[in-house]
Amino acid sequence: MAGVATLGASALLLTACGAAPEAGSTSTAEASDYTGCIVSDSGGFDDQSFNQSSYEGLKKAETDLGIKVNQVESKTNNDFEPNLRAMVSAGCDLTVTVGFLLGDATKAQAEANPDSHFAIVDFGYETPIANVKPIIYDTAQAAFLAGYLAAGTTKTGTVATFGGIKLPTVTIFMDGYADGVKYYNEQKGKDVKLLGWNKEAQDGSFTGDFEKQDVGKQLTQNFLDQGADIVMPVAGPVGKGAGSALKEAKAAGKDVKLIWVDSDGYLTAPDYKDIMLSSVMKTMGDAVEAVVKDDKEGNFDNTPYVGTLANDGVQLAPFHDLDSQVPAELKSELEQIKKDIIDGKLKIESEASPKA
Amino acid sequence: MSEKHPPQHAGGEPAGRAQQPTPAAEETAALVSVDTAGGAMEPSAVPATAQSGQLPGGPDTLLRKIFTGSGMVSVLAVLLALIIGGLLIASTDKQVATTATYLFARPTDFLAAVWNAATRSYIALFQGSVFNPRGNGVAAQFAPFMETLTIATPLITAGLGVALAFRAGLFNIGAQGQIIVAGILAAWVGFALDLPMGLHLLLVLVAGIIGGAFWGGLVGVLKARTGAHEVILTIMFNYIALYFLRYLLNTPAFQRPGESNPISPILDPTAVYPQIFGSQYRLHLGFLLAIAATVLVWWLLNRSTVGFEFRAVGANPKAAQTAGINVSRSTILVMALAGGLAGMSGVAQVAGTEKVLTDGVAATYGFDAITVALLGRSTPWGTFAAGLLFGAFRAGAVQMQIQTGTPIDIVLVVQSLIVLFIAAPPLVRAIFGLNPRRRKPARPAKSREAATTGGAA
Numbered sequence: 001m002a003g004v005a006t007l008g009a010s011a012l013l014l015t016a017c018g019a020a021p022e023a024g025s026t027s028t029a030e031a032s033d034y035t036g037c038i039v040s041d042s043g044g045f046d047d048q049s050f051n052q053s054s055y056e057g058l059k060k061a062e063t064d065l066g067i068k069v070n071q072v073e074s075k076t077n078n079d080f081e082p083n084l085r086a087m088v089s090a091g092c093d094l095t096v097t098v099g100f101l102l103g104d105a106t107k108a109q110a111e112a113n114p115d116s117h118f119a120i121v122d123f124g125y126e127t128p129i130a131n132v133k134p135i136i137y138d139t140a141q142a143a144f145l146a147g148y149l150a151a152g153t154t155k156t157g158t159v160a161t162f163g164g165i166k167l168p169t170v171t172i173f174m175d176g177y178a179d180g181v182k183y184y185n186e187q188k189g190k191d192v193k194l195l196g197w198n199k200e201a202q203d204g205s206f207t208g209d210f211e212k213q214d215v216g217k218q219l220t221q222n223f224l225d226q227g228a229d230i231v232m233p234v235a236g237p238v239g240k241g242a243g244s245a246l247k248e249a250k251a252a253g254k255d256v257k258l259i260w261v262d263s264d265g266y267l268t269a270p271d272y273k274d275i276m277l278s279s280v281m282k283t284m285g286d287a288v289e290a291v292v293k294d295d296k297e298g299n300f301d302n303t304p305y306v307g308t309l310a311n312d313g314v315q316l317a318p319f320h321d322l323d324s325q326v327p328a329e330l331k332s333e334l335e336q337i338k339k340d341i342i343d344g345k346l347k348i349e350s351e352a353s354p355k356a
Numbered sequence: 357m358s359e360k361h362p363p364q365h366a367g368g369e370p371a372g373r374a375q376q377p378t379p380a381a382e383e384t385a386a387l388v389s390v391d392t393a394g395g396a397m398e399p400s401a402v403p404a405t406a407q408s409g410q411l412p413g414g415p416d417t418l419l420r421k422i423f424t425g426s427g428m429v430s431v432l433a434v435l436l437a438l439i440i441g442g443l444l445i446a447s448t449d450k451q452v453a454t455t456a457t458y459l460f461a462r463p464t465d466f467l468a469a470v471w472n473a474a475t476r477s478y479i480a481l482f483q484g485s486v487f488n489p490r491g492n493g494v495a496a497q498f499a500p501f502m503e504t505l506t507i508a509t510p511l512i513t514a515g516l517g518v519a520l521a522f523r524a525g526l527f528n529i530g531a532q533g534q535i536i537v538a539g540i541l542a543a544w545v546g547f548a549l550d551l552p553m554g555l556h557l558l559l560v561l562v563a564g565i566i567g568g569a570f571w572g573g574l575v576g577v578l579k580a581r582t583g584a585h586e587v588i589l590t591i592m593f594n595y596i597a598l599y600f601l602r603y604l605l606n607t608p609a610f611q612r613p614g615e616s617n618p619i620s621p622i623l624d625p626t627a628v629y630p631q632i633f634g635s636q637y638r639l640h641l642g643f644l645l646a647i648a649a650t651v652l653v654w655w656l657l658n659r660s661t662v663g664f665e666f667r668a669v670g671a672n673p674k675a676a677q678t679a680g681i682n683v684s685r686s687t688i689l690v691m692a693l694a695g696g697l698a699g700m701s702g703v704a705q706v707a708g709t710e711k712v713l714t715d716g717v718a719a720t721y722g723f724d725a726i727t728v729a730l731l732g733r734s735t736p737w738g739t740f741a742a743g744l745l746f747g748a749f750r751a752g753a754v755q756m757q758i759q760t761g762t763p764i765d766i767v768l769v770v771q772s773l774i775v776l777f778i779a780a781p782p783l784v785r786a787i788f789g790l791n792p793r794r795r796k797p798a799r800p801a802k803s804r805e806a807a808t809t810g811g812a813a
Contacts, residue, residue, distance in 0.1 A: 042716060070758060072754065072764075073763075075720075075764060075768075076716055077710065077716035077717070078705075078716075078719045081638070082503060082638075082751070086484075086754050086755065086758050090759075101619065101716070103617075104622065104712060123617075165618070167618065352616065
């Protein structure tokens, strides 16, 4: 206790000797009256998934566009409505809500406050609402590339994936991944096996939540035991469990690789740099910032923003350290597939794909 | 065994039972007489007046101390919580961090920043939970208070369920699962059936209560028949309920037509609680039912034979059995009642505020209910008051977060501190040096005594 106190005191001493700013000096940064707000779902802004990405997008808008930002985290589903209501009464011009669970609450507030604008991430309404802009992703397109990449890189002929909870926004990754593997098999006459997801049956392996990393680790261990050498966890932070299982396997001499999701794992999960083959990215931050920018300039509309390979809303991340392990031929095939998907020659379909 | 025991403790007790000359001696004596059913039975390890599920022999005097503490101590407790909480808030404040860098050049800036950060947060907490003077008109000004009552509703009913089981000597951790099962049934009745106004809502309520009572009663049956411990049973039943709910939400029967997200259709308008003061507040009929439930539990515990049996079983199951009480029946019944009360929380959720079923339907109410019941000293009205306090904290947290940018986690830490200090005046006394001279550790003669007589100071 005393030690901590001393430490704290000396830290305070070290930092407390600065000069006081001149009284009356004001910030010169251009300030805008525009307020962008965000309400998280119960994952919070540190979920290493869509809440975090969306929040970072709004924070980026704060620095780039000089807007004011107001944020509120929901701890439970009960908080959605009061949080949203409070945001509207706090004078938010645009309120970003994250996830399908906020769909009803956002709709209710949007209809009650027709003059306020809203954007909802990862959820689209059957009947559009005039002042709500959905931000959704055709993730299967990028996941397809990841599946093809995994099938083309595996040494054991078996790859795997698993999800956190069986939600459309999760299974869309797994559908695309499965199709990518299948496409590779068709093109090359190979028989690369996929563990953890069956697209036809729409069933596979899930950890049950987005929190328990040890379950992800166990699941990955099982996949390894069944001969898989590349795993794509679609489970937010639980992916770290997969990462640590793969790292252990690598330390034991196995040649294993990890495919991250949502963000470029090489940058956001640097612990696993040396096994990070690639990532299936959803650039939510950019989309949120773009929507804020449009709204600030008075160009709000309620047509859904659909992230695709064509608009870089979804991407396959660079291979970084493992670049040398991906054959040049495979790289050019991936380029070609990407082009075909963008041109519409190759259609990636998933039950969970945005219907737009 | 008679229910009519003398208010003062009967004579003819062992000599060691002499009353302590403390301010609360009279109350203590009354408690002793309850514990021993007016001297008709041996004092039990867990006194009837403190059947809050503590392990036999464990210290049970803490809760009593809460409410026997003087007004001065309560004031100091709140003050202390506010000061420590304020410092915590200040430590996360940007302005404080900035001014701390030139603390020695101009210390007044730093102190002013600390003061501002703390007071702003507490004002926001108050404005978010009780009264917001900046609202347009009286209706908007009292909106926060209505919100407090709304959030308190499920806390009160679930808390009553936990408290009731405590009184029968059962530590019911299962409110969470009971809320979930109740929510499943109530929501299904709400969106799948098509019934006229009134009847529909009634059926939703009944379905929810039956669901909760079934889930709680099942634990009671297992405990009564096999002796399996209720703590383990209820914890595991929580998991079963949660994963069963998740499974159901992945079946088309519980999903919206044409969607595959795990969220149920919205309940029919005929199936939801009417809002008491119109649509501008979320406060719904469930709150009135929560008041009714509190009255019912009070009557049950204090005026009915069944309630007396519950307390007797809680005090000493063996003695109760000897006295002719059917302990198995009481265990099953009290767990079913506790489940039914928690079930009302489930109904308040799906028919009151959420109006849909998701896997977060129980939020954290099942676990908060345990704190609420403990803070409320396992009495019906104490639980009611504790539920309101927690409701106010939850409601105020939103404003605290938005107005001051205090991170929600810090808000929860501060609130937990406040509860901690309110619940533990001895701690506060120790901090302010108000503790009376330390009493000698348990004298031999006291070992036969019910623990209630130990410390009323």
